[in-house]
Amino acid sequence: MSEQKQLFKVTIDNITVEVEPGTTILNAARKIGGEVAPPAMCYYSKLKDSGGKCRTCLVEVAQGSAADPRPMPKLVASCRTTVMDGMVVKNITSDRVIDARKGVVEFLLINHPLDCPVCDQAGECHLQDLSYEHGAGASRYEFKRRTFEKHNLGPYIQLHMTRCILCYRCVYTADQVSGERRHGILSRGDHAEIATYIEKSLDNDFIGNVIDVCPVGALTDKTFRFKNRVWFTKPVDAHCSCDKCSGNVQLWMRGDEVLRVTARKDEWGEVKEWICNTCRFERKKVSDWVIEGPSKIDRHSVISQGHYVGVQKPHETVAKVTGRKPKLLMNIKNVSEVNQVDLSELKGPATSDVFKQIKKEN
Amino acid sequence: MGRKLLLDKAHIEGIRHYDVYRREGGYRSVEKVLKGMTPEAVVEEVKKSGLRGRGGAGFPTGMKWSFLAKPEGMPRYLVVNADESEPGTFKDRFLMEFIPHLLIEGMICASFALGSNRSYIYIRGEYWWVKEILEQAVQEARNAGWLGKNILGSGFDCDIFVQPGAGAYICGEETALIESLEGKRGNPRIKPPFPAVKGLWGCPTVVNNVETIAAVVPIINDGGEEYAKIGIGKSTGTKLISACGNINKPGVYEIEMNISVEEFIYSDEYCGGIANGKRLKACIPGGSSVPILPANLLLKTAKGETRMMTYESLSDGGFATGTMMGSGGFIVMDEDQCVVKHTYTLARFYRHESCGQCSPCREGTGWMEKILLKIEQGKGTMSDIDLLWDIQRKIEGNTICPLGDAAAWPVAAAIRHFRDEFEWHITNPSDALVRNYGLANYAKPLEVMPA
Numbered sequence: 001m002s003e004q005k006q007l008f009k010v011t012i013d014n015i016t017v018e019v020e021p022g023t024t025i026l027n028a029a030r031k032i033g034g035e036v037a038p039p040a041m042c043y044y045s046k047l048k049d050s051g052g053k054c055r056t057c058l059v060e061v062a063q064g065s066a067a068d069p070r071p072m073p074k075l076v077a078s079c080r081t082t083v084m085d086g087m088v089v090k091n092i093t094s095d096r097v098i099d100a101r102k103g104v105v106e107f108l109l110i111n112h113p114l115d116c117p118v119c120d121q122a123g124e125c126h127l128q129d130l131s132y133e134h135g136a137g138a139s140r141y142e143f144k145r146r147t148f149e150k151h152n153l154g155p156y157i158q159l160h161m162t163r164c165i166l167c168y169r170c171v172y173t174a175d176q177v178s179g180e181r182r183h184g185i186l187s188r189g190d191h192a193e194i195a196t197y198i199e200k201s202l203d204n205d206f207i208g209n210v211i212d213v214c215p216v217g218a219l220t221d222k223t224f225r226f227k228n229r230v231w232f233t234k235p236v237d238a239h240c241s242c243d244k245c246s247g248n249v250q251l252w253m254r255g256d257e258v259l260r261v262t263a264r265k266d267e268w269g270e271v272k273e274w275i276c277n278t279c280r281f282e283r284k285k286v287s288d289w290v291i292e293g294p295s296k297i298d299r300h301s302v303i304s305q306g307h308y309v310g311v312q313k314p315h316e317t318v319a320k321v322t323g324r325k326p327k328l329l330m331n332i333k334n335v336s337e338v339n340q341v342d343l344s345e346l347k348g349p350a351t352s353d354v355f356k357q358i359k360k361e362n
Numbered sequence: 363m364g365r366k367l368l369l370d371k372a373h374i375e376g377i378r379h380y381d382v383y384r385r386e387g388g389y390r391s392v393e394k395v396l397k398g399m400t401p402e403a404v405v406e407e408v409k410k411s412g413l414r415g416r417g418g419a420g421f422p423t424g425m426k427w428s429f430l431a432k433p434e435g436m437p438r439y440l441v442v443n444a445d446e447s448e449p450g451t452f453k454d455r456f457l458m459e460f461i462p463h464l465l466i467e468g469m470i471c472a473s474f475a476l477g478s479n480r481s482y483i484y485i486r487g488e489y490w491w492v493k494e495i496l497e498q499a500v501q502e503a504r505n506a507g508w509l510g511k512n513i514l515g516s517g518f519d520c521d522i523f524v525q526p527g528a529g530a531y532i533c534g535e536e537t538a539l540i541e542s543l544e545g546k547r548g549n550p551r552i553k554p555p556f557p558a559v560k561g562l563w564g565c566p567t568v569v570n571n572v573e574t575i576a577a578v579v580p581i582i583n584d585g586g587e588e589y590a591k592i593g594i595g596k597s598t599g600t601k602l603i604s605a606c607g608n609i610n611k612p613g614v615y616e617i618e619m620n621i622s623v624e625e626f627i628y629s630d631e632y633c634g635g636i637a638n639g640k641r642l643k644a645c646i647p648g649g650s651s652v653p654i655l656p657a658n659l660l661l662k663t664a665k666g667e668t669r670m671m672t673y674e675s676l677s678d679g680g681f682a683t684g685t686m687m688g689s690g691g692f693i694v695m696d697e698d699q700c701v702v703k704h705t706y707t708l709a710r711f712y713r714h715e716s717c718g719q720c721s722p723c724r725e726g727t728g729w730m731e732k733i734l735l736k737i738e739q740g741k742g743t744m745s746d747i748d749l750l751w752d753i754q755r756k757i758e759g760n761t762i763c764p765l766g767d768a769a770a771w772p773v774a775a776a777i778r779h780f781r782d783e784f785e786w787h788i789t790n791p792s793d794a795l796v797r798n799y800g801l802a803n804y805a806k807p808l809e810v811m812p813a
Binding site: 055058165 | 724
């Protein structure tokens with residue numbers, strides 16, 4: 001075993017890593033992690049040929065390689081550009097990249113309905129994260145947003161075409177994971193849409209995975225539709241013996257109720273192991289599962305609200321400076337009926353009945 | 363009278379058919395190539411000629427051919443891009459409709475040079491009758507032994523197939539064309555890999571414009587050096603220009619690349635001046651996606667030199683004061699035309715033709731169209747102009763394929779050179795609905811900036 005693999009040195013935002021030849025800039029940046037990794041809305045490491053479409057991962061290549069140090073004239077899609085030895089990449093250190101990314105986020109949002117308050121994806125939506133991190137405070141778009149005719153994709157999967165950002169992930173998933181594709185992109189340009197050409201339901205053992213790969217709320221789980229907000233549910237890791245898939249899943253629970261089953265995701269929001277439709281849609285009882293324990297949720301996610309681990313609160317400086325405690329202008333519990341409830345202690349979903357009960361008790 | 367290399371025999375009756383074409387000296391180049399030249403020699407000859415791609419980008423053809431990867435045991439393909447969809451461009455149609463054998467002759471030579479045994483013509487779906495003409499010509503050539511196995515006993519096999527598209531502008535982009543030719547949705551591929559390495563069915567492929575391939579014939583017949591003598595500098599040979607708009611004689615002209623833009627517009631040999639005695643306001647010299655220029659910048663460069671019909675001279679001054687040769691769709695606008703409305707029309711076209719794959723183009727083109735319509739209807743505000751500028755800036759260069767650039771450039775150039783007219787539309791909304799801004803200062807000679 002004397003043969004040693006030649007590693008490429010690549011510098012991203014002044015941090016140098018060594019990666020294997022053929023690695024993309026995005027994956028090299030993910031190796032460094034943190035803010036250096038460009039956001040990706042369409043690229044999915046587990047899907048071949050994905051990426052290059054959303055343009056959020058654009059980066060500047062300041063030096064092509066050690067052999068040919070010329071910079072690349074245009075910004076490149078980091079998810080589809082492979083590294084060269086001695087390449088120097090600028091992501092968040094480049095003003096051009098920041099500007100272009102801001103533009104892309106604005107473009108993605110001009111026709112997005114922003115119906116987050118009624119969208120099941122809210123709280124785990126990549127577009128929300130993206131616009132929070134890279135977007136502008138307000139949109140300059142003042143025209144009617146585009147709408148589509150509704151398509152029914154069957155009993156399990158709900159399609160909201162207005163929310164779609166056309167990342168093509170679900171198309172690749174159907175091709176590569178479920179092995180059979182009944183939906184695709186119809187039309188072109190800004191009237192392109194995900195649909196089945198002739199009304200057909202998506203029916204395949206692994207087609208449910210399109211819900212997990214969808215970065216926005218365009219494809220959601222009909223069995224979970226309007227059941228609860230994700231940040232009120234508790235994610236736990238569980239498994240079962242399934243003859244179709246690995247059976248390793250994440251349950252989204254409210255008390256003893258399994259509200260939703262999804263695949264487990266890694267730190268980049270990508271599915272670790274594909275799961276089958278039976279696990280996802282049919283096994284909604286705790287007795288179907290062996291629960292392993294609570295899932296680890298990124299502490300920046302709203303899903304972990306109220307459950308921060310190892311959090312350090314900033315020192316209260318008001319008392320030091322003014323010499324007295326800050327004055328409480330209003331106690332919310334005196335005014336609001338809703339806030340009487342500690343939601344994290346509720347056993348089941350928070351419904352109007354809960355509040356009526358509290359009102360009666362008071 | 364300029365020399366004509368491609369269209370000199372176009373008006374002979376029956377030239378569309380093999381017998382007449384052969385009688386007039388057709389297929390001499392194939393004989394020359396197959397009987398005495400190596401593929402490398404053909405590529406060398408094209409390199410010597412300095413021929414540049416006639417589809418719009420103007421990349422040296424010989425260089426493109428020499429980039430073609432040649433892995434063992436893998437077929438190579440030549441694909442002719444006849445998906446001529448750029449508004450204002452109709453030169454390839456003329457060529458294919460009247461002298462289809464010239465294209466086929468050029469394709470056999472090019473296929474030999476590239477080692478392609480199956481070559482394709484991807485023709486625009488709307489040109490259905492041209493497709494029939496081409497297919498007939500291919501059949502005639504096949505019957506006469508110019509196509510098929512062992513052509514002229516040289517051991518070289520070649521066949522040509524004509525494939526119509528379904529009417530999408532985007533399929534004129536080479537990788538989208540390849541996807542479409544493979545029978546898939548015409549979405550541009552992400553480059554690299556370039557088609558020269560991984561093109562049609564994963565094999566090395568060269569995609570060339572119709573006119574480029576047709577120009578191979580005179581290059582082989584007369585020699586590359588002879589071809590290079592025509593024209594100025596790096597713009598060698600002749601170029602087909604499809605002139606349209608407010609001119610006396612719209613049509614397809616073959617020019618030697620050594621005449622001035624002024625001569626092209628006003629001489630009786632070419633466009634014959636502006637129609638109805640009007641004055642020239644603006645012109646798009648290379649098909650709808652290249653920047654529009656006002657009359658004063660069109661005839662003279664910012665340095666005060668006469669602008670010539672060459673790749674270099676037209677792009678003199680970069681995008682700030684220049685434009686591009688593009689595909690040769692020469693659109694002339696007189697003083698009665700409204701630049702705002704014109705820009706809106708183009709924006710609508712690009713919005714309709716965007717493939718929808720990448721977000722800046724998909725969303726940005728529609729946004730620009732809406733803002734332009736608003737300004738055109740007299741409902742715009744001054745900030746809309748700046749917003750428009752910002753949108754085009756964020757589309758340009760950030761997309762997978764050049765359609766994003768093609769959509770952004772006309773808007774950018776219109777704002778850059780005709781901002782007055784946009785502002786007039788906003789400040790005089792009721793006037794803008796009933797009359798046009800007119801010529802204004804757009805034809806006034808510019809003060810030459812000191813170098």
